[in-house]
Amino acid sequence: MTEPSPAAVDVVLPCLNEAAALPWVLARIPPGWRAVVVDNGSSDGSAGIAETHGATVVYESRRGFGAACHTGLEAATADVVCFCDCDASLDPGLLPALVREVEVGRAELVLGRRRPTGQGVWPAHARVGNLVxxxxxxxxxxxxxxxxxxxxxxxxEALLDLGLTDRRSGYPLEMVVRAADAGWRVREVDVPYLPRAGKSKVTGTWRGTWQAVEDIRAVLALPPMPNRRDVP
Structure with a gap:
């Protein structure tokens, strides 16, 4: 089985104050692929560090994980686009395994299933919440x-056609929900989950957790779209 063409992949990295993690993350981008760092209002010099390490940097002033992700998707030019956190909890060097599933036609959307590498990497309350x-x-x-x-x-192009509207923490969930509505095949690939650098911007505070819950409720309340299979 041949590897996917390196020139065909952009990696979108939403970024808010990730100066400590960026050098490691960008060093792990597969050779020939392009890192698209979306600076979401960092105050720690993240954008400059990203540029120094060869990334394409775009800016999104609207604060929100979904806003940063979607701006990166729009800024991407490759046929296949990957998303990855910018906090060193996930290794971008493992992305080819996900891309391969798309390239060979086994799935239209591939998710990295996080497998903690040690105790404390993924707190029990977060794992239970993810299971629910x-x-x-x-x-x-x-x-x-x-x-x-x-x-x-x-x-x-298929992602853009889903018409995603959430611009906060419900964006990843809406992507899955709308993909299912469109009849996409969605697969999982196991990936190691590493200790993150710094505190989570979403679930690291009570305010962030509450907002995430509200965003998730709003996405799950969306009426189903007519089932259609409109992907290559």
């Missing part, structure tokens, strides 16, 4: 997923 969310997604879509992690791969 996965069950809710199964009820809404029929997809039997075990994780809804941020590492993923799909074709750019």
């Amino acid at each position: 969310l996965s069950r809710m997604v199964r009820q809404r879509t029929g997809l039997r997923l075990r994780d809804l992690g941020p590492m993923r791969a799909a074709r750019r």
Whole structure:
């Protein structure tokens, strides 16, 4: 089986104050692939560090994980686009395994299923919350997923055609829900989950956790779209 063409992949990296993690993350981007760092209002020099390490930097002033991800998707030019957190909890060097599933036609959306590498990497409350969310997604879509992690791969134009509207923490969930509505095949690939650098911007505070819950509720309340299979 041949590897996917390196020139065909852009990696979108939403970034908010990740100066400590960026050098490691960018060094792990597969050779020939392009890193698209979306600076979401960093105050620690993240954008400059990203440029120094060869990344393409775009800016999104609207604060929100979904806003940063979607701006990166729009800025991408490759046929296949990957998403990955910028906090060193996930290794971009493992993305070819996800892209391969898309390239050979086994799936239209591939998710990295996080597997913690040690105790404390993924707190119990976060794992339980993810499990509950996965069950809710199964009820809404029929997809039997075990994780809804941020590492993923799909074709750019197909993603844009999903018409995603969430611009906060519900964006990754909306991508899965709308993909299921469109009849996409969604697969998971196991990836190691590493200790992150710094505190989570979403679930690291009570305010962030509450906002995430509200965003998730709004996405799951979306009415299903007519099932259609409009991907290559």
